[in-house]
Amino acid sequence: MKISYNWLKNYIDLDPAEHSPEVLAEVLPLLGFDIEEYEKLGPPQLNNVVVGQVLEYIQHPDADRLRCCKVSTGNEGEVHDIVCGAKNFKQGDKVMVALPGAVLPGDFKIKASKLRGQPSAGMMCSAKELQIGQDHDGIMILSADTELGMPLNDLYTDGDTVFDLEITPNRVDVLSHIGVARELAAKFGLSVQYPEVKASIENGSNGTALISGVEVSAPEFCPHYTAICIKGVTIGPSPKWLKDAIEATGQRSINNVVDVTNYVLHETCQPLHAFDAGKIQGGKLVVRMAEAGEEITTLDEVERSLTADMAVIADAERPLVVAGVMGSLAAEVDQDTVDVVLEAAYFSPTSVRATSRKLGLSSDSSYRFERGIDPKGVTYAALRAVDLILEVAGGRVDGNQIEVGAEPPTLSEVQLxxxxxxxxxxFEVSDEDIQNVLESLGLVIAVHNADDGSVRWEVSIPSYRQDLQRDVDLIEEFIRVYGTDKIPESEVVARGISTQDHRIYTVNEAVADYLTGQNFDEAFLYSLRDPEETKFFFGEESFKVLALDNPLQSDQSHLRPSLIPGLLDVLKLNAARATGATRFFERGHVYREVKGQMVELVSVGFVIVADQLSREWRQREVADFYTARTLAGEILEIAGTAASKLTFKPIEQSQLWQPGHSAEAGDFAKMGFQATAGLLNMAILKDRWDIKTPIIAGSILMTPKFFERKAKRGRHLGISNQPASAKDLALIVDESVLAGDVEKDVAKFARKATQGFDCESVRIFDQYQGQGLPEGKKSLAVSMSFRAADRTLKDKEVNRAFEAIQKLISEKTEYQIRK
Incomplete structure (x- = not known):
């Protein structure tokens, strides 16, 4: 909603010193109306831009869209040849002319030249080109009495400020200048000066010479409809004050009568519509529901098909208006209009909203109707518009005001x-302060004193504030206008263990979120395990150190050294119950023996059934070692460790893990953690848990000191939209060399070899052993991807980096490059 500062001054006495636009820009958001845009209107200092007059014009001989004009600026009979593309002027019109030497906003310099072979010494300007309005569809047409040759800055001395406000749906009353003025008046302690209505029209149903009457066949859609007939209007350009006001709201001035209806809409929030009386067939208006498939061409020149649940205002032959939404071309007011029928009505908000959405058509009128306008504002707005039409377009009122139906009822009182x-x-505030604020908003308070000394108020609600329905609504209004800055300061007391959660807790929560997102179910298990299990998997020393002095049960006598055995119990139970659950994780504490002493560790463990057990038409990809390693790496990243730099070493011997198919990384002494991932020992699974399917698992153990270190924060880089360039390389290495080590070496060399772009990935995608390779050797195929953030890489850049990488490999390692 665009609000003009100059326009607001018509209703409240804004002191430029106390209530400047800058002050309003601070106050309006505090009242609950955010400012989306704050724009100052008015021309800058523009030299050589003066009032001119079109003496004559002819069609350009070589361009259909151009005219060759003779324009006088009143300088001793001097006439300027100007070529112009606008069509909205005629001979004798006064216009704004930029002469050679003028520099328009945007550093647009005017000079004498030729356009399509014809001389042009200047430019006739639109309002938008001069920053004094929004109209850019044609050049400015000034009033006939404007002095010829007057400079632009002498003619337009006052600028304006326009606020584009974000109004919440419940505050339809503020979708108007009077509505905003009421809010500011309450805040600044000012009084609102409502425009005085001078027209005196008695309500009645008598016919007139223009139309015989109005029939409403859909009262549930239109409970109140009024029409006033005005004869003998003169359609023409709007006066400057009206045109400036309309353009300040972002609209284009059309003509004086249509501009008045738009002006009153933005003034009072009541939409209006003006019909050309001569185009109403049958001399009667009918408010009815549309016929299915009935068509109408709306003012935006789009032909629309209507449905039976849409209301229209029609004449005897066809619909003229989509009720509450938009008029049609069939009865629009144009240059030939001499008689006008002015409509003002109340339409059902829900019906207008449904019609607007079905048609995909929104207008200033529908925007207000669908939110619920003031039911008691219809007649006032109609009479206000009549006054303005008679002022700017002449004419006389013909007959009585036609009125069908009555104002819908509104909520009248709220107890407070x-x-x-x-x-x-x-906090404490006096009754007087509360009452003054509420009354400044137009609320009327009746005070009732009870016998017990308490005070009860009956607050009368104005018809334009139907959003106020409960006592809490009135309390909100009070604190909004009274000012949240006046709320006394008080100490906020929040009792807690610490100022922030410990990192162990936050990491645990983040890990749980991640694993549940990976389709895991969380298990919560006892921290006590069977003594024989502890001895079997972790040895005699652990058996001694982790034993309880006084266990309650013989099979729960030892603190658990790992989460994995408990998770295997969970898998076995779910398999027996045929639940279909095959992925579990647990967070918790485990206990290990270190140099004869027990240490407590923070742990995360997970297990996955590698085979697909359920009967499905589509086979899913089964988990493997790389699945577990990736999950373990992500958990470590969440905990604050750069897992991508870790090297997983194969496990050669273990009771719990399958040798050759599992690996571990990290150590407690230097890194504060240890991660193990891969396949669990299949023979042990079958023997101890009767599990015959492969189980992929991961176990991450972290010391308490690990969480005392400052965690590394992740860095996010923008995604490049440039193409990547790939290079492949085959390396012959000892069969004992880990593929991960080769991958890290190549990545390190790639970082050194690239300048001005990145090697964004290094990946081993193949391994070969056999014929053609020496005994004890294997071939690893490495793929490298290069990319620049700002350009497409050239072949020579990539080749240069690729050669440098190969050179570093030859110099720094024992790897052989396979040709």
Whole structure:
């Protein structure tokens, strides 16, 4: 909603010193109306831009869209040849002319030249080109009495400020300048000066010479409809004050009568519509539901098909208006209009909203109707518009105001207690202050004193504030206008263990979120395990150190050294119950023996059934070692460790893990953690848990000191939209060399070899052993991807980096490059 500062001054006495646009820019958001845009209107200092007059014009001989004009600026009979593309002027019109030497906004310099072979010494300007309006569809047409040759800055001395406000749906009353003026008046302690209505028209149903009457066959859609006939209007350009006001709202000035209807809409929030009376067939208006498939061409020149649940205002032959949304071309007011029928009505908000959405058509009118306009504002807005039409277009009112139906009922009173206000806001404020604020908003308060000494108020609600329905709504209004800055400071007391959660807790929560997102179910298990299990998997020393002095049960006598055995119990139970659950994780504490002493560790463990057990038409990809390693790496990244730099070493011997198919990384002494991932020992699984399917698992153990270190924060880089360039390389290495080590070496060399772009990935995608290779050797195929963030890489850049990588490999390692 665009609000003009100059326009607001018509209703409240804004002191430029106390209530400047800058002050309003601070106050309006505090009242609940955010400012989306704050724009100053008015031309800058523009030299050589003066008032001119079109003496004559002819069609350009070589361009259909151009005219060759003779324009006088009143300088001793001097006439300027100007070529112009606009069509909205005629001979004798006064216009704004930029002469050679002028520099328009945007550093647009005017000089004498030729356009399509014809001389042009200047430019006739639109309002937008001069920053004095929004109209850019044609050049500015000034009033006939404007002095010829007057400079632009002498003619337009006052600028304006326009606020584009974000209004919440419940505050339809503020979708108007009077509505905003009421809010500011309440805040600044000012009084609102409502425009005086001078037209005196008695309500009645008598016919007129223009139309015989109005029939409403859909009262549930239109409970109140009024029409006023005006004869003998003169359609033409709007006066400057009206045109400036319309353009300040971002609209284009059309003509004086249509501009008045738009002006009153933005002034009062009541939409209006003006019909050309001569185009109404049958001399009667009918408010009815449309016929299915009925068509109408709306003012945006789009032909629309209507449905039976849409209301229209029609004449005897066809629909003229989509009720509450938009008029049609069939009865629009144009240059030939001499008689006008002015409509003002109340339409059902839900019906207008449904029609607007079905048609995909929104307008200033529908925007207000669908939110619920003031039911009691219809007649006032109609009479206000009549006054303005008679002022700017002449004519006379013909007959009585036609009125069908009546104003819909509105909520009249809300009960409120001053004690309730103080209890709700949490600080002391006097009854007088509360009453003054509420009355400044147009609310009327009747005070009732009870026998017990309490005070009860009956607050009368204006018809334009139907959003106020409960006592809490009135309390909100009070604190909004009274000012949240006046709320006394008080100490906020929040009792807690610490100022922030410990990292162990936050990491645990983040890990749980991640694993549940990977389709894991979380298990919560006892921290006590069977003594024989502890001895079997972790040895005699652990058996001694982790034993409880006084266990309650013989099979729960030892602190658990790992989460994995408990998770295997969970898998076995779910398999027996045929639940279909095959992925579990647990977070918790485990205990290990280190140099004869027990240490407590923070742990995360997970298990996955590698085979697909359920009967499905589509086979899913089974988990393997790389699945477990990736999950373990992600958990370590969440904990604050750069897992991508870790090297997983194969496990050669273990009771729990399958040798050759599992690996571990990290150590407690230097890194503070240890991660193990891969396949669990299949023979042990079958023997101890009767599990015959492969189980992929991961176990991450972290010391308490690990969480005392400052965690590394992740860095996110923008995604390049440039193409990547790939290079492949085959290396012959000892069969004992780990593929991960080769991958890290190549990545390190790639970082050194690239300048101005990145090697964004290094990946081993193949391994070969056999014929053609020496005994004890294997071939690893490495793929490298290069990319620049700002350009497409050239072949020579990539080749240069690729050669440098190969050179570093030859110099720094024992790897052989396979040709």
């Amino acid at each position: 207690s001053p004690d309730r206000v103080r209890q709700f806001i949490g």
